[in-house]
Amino acid sequence: MIDPVYVASGFSVGLLVGMTGVGGGSLMTPILIMLFGIHPSTAVGTDLLYAAATKTGGGLVHGWAGTIYWRAVLRLAAGSIPASIVTLLVLWQLDLSAEAARGLVNSVLCFALLLTATALIFRKLVIDKLRVRMERVDDTTIARATVFVGVVLGVLVSISSVGAGAVGVTALLLLYPQLPMVRIIGSDIAHAVPLTLVAGIGHWFMGSTDWQLLGVLLIGSLPGIAIGSYCAVRVPETALRLLLAGILIVVAGKLGSEQWRSPAPNVAVTTERASAATQSAPQIVPVAIGSHSGN
Secondary structure, eight states, X not given: OOOHHHHHHHHHHHHHHHHHSOOTTTTHHHIIIIITOOOHHHHHHHHHHHHHHXXXXXXXXXXXXXXXXXXXXXXXXXXXXXXXXXXXXXXXXXXXXXXXXXXXXXXXXXXHHHHHHHHHHHHHHHHHHHHHHHHTSOHHHHHHHHHHHHHHHHHHHHHHSXXXXXXXXXXXXXXXXXXXXXXXXXXXXXXXXXXXXXXXXXXXXXXXXXXXXXXXXXXXXXXXXXXXXXXXXXXXXXXXXXXXXHHHHHHHHHHHHHHHHSOOOXXXXXXXXXXXXXXXXXXXXXXXXXXXXXX
8 A cells, every 4th residue: 555655755855855956865765764764774864875866867857958068977976886786785785783884874874964954055155255265276177076076975875875965956056057956956856866776776685675665755756846946947946955954963963963862882792702602612622523523
């Protein structure tokens, strides 16, 4: 049975993504963790594929409207895709336990949410201060800086699913001040598609994807982002941006407080148990070996 609450959540987040380029990870992942009780690793893995599908719809709308600056998209992807693959390989090699994975995801998620909120709040101030200076920078430096931003986004998104939206938009505004806002949003959404897809596939291989939940979320999100992309130039962007930043700060505070209150693993007890198991092992192993040898 399709839960209308999940559908409504998908639609609301999709609408915001279409209008602002922000929300695919910074809103949906905390919603899955805090409201629906999904394990953080599963929430990240599911949200990455959700964001890939959702932003594909938004990217198509922006592509048809001609509001994507493909040079910036390719530069970002040149940094983010390799960084995402390396990050996923590291996570796979670490093979974290459920609780360790929860702690890592929550910690990085809190940092990414606060970084996103900061980018939303101070975006205009930073851009106004640096716009003239950035216009004098040569294209080679801009290209290298864009690739570096892509690397940072690749790591953040692969661990927390957050960062491709507000952080990416702010970086693009700073690096390409000559572009209108609608092209910045379109380019950011277009870059997020391959990044979230690669990261999502990696999490799928690691077993942290809920396909049934993903399908229900997409029922609401696909029409939501299509409507939001169409309305992108018709909404009061500043008010919406500040409201979203406030929500992200509250969410980051909530996640951070829960992470701080969570008990740390009792290393001493674990060590004692491991030692006891090691001492008892020799009493059993010779019998087993002798039994096999006799056969």
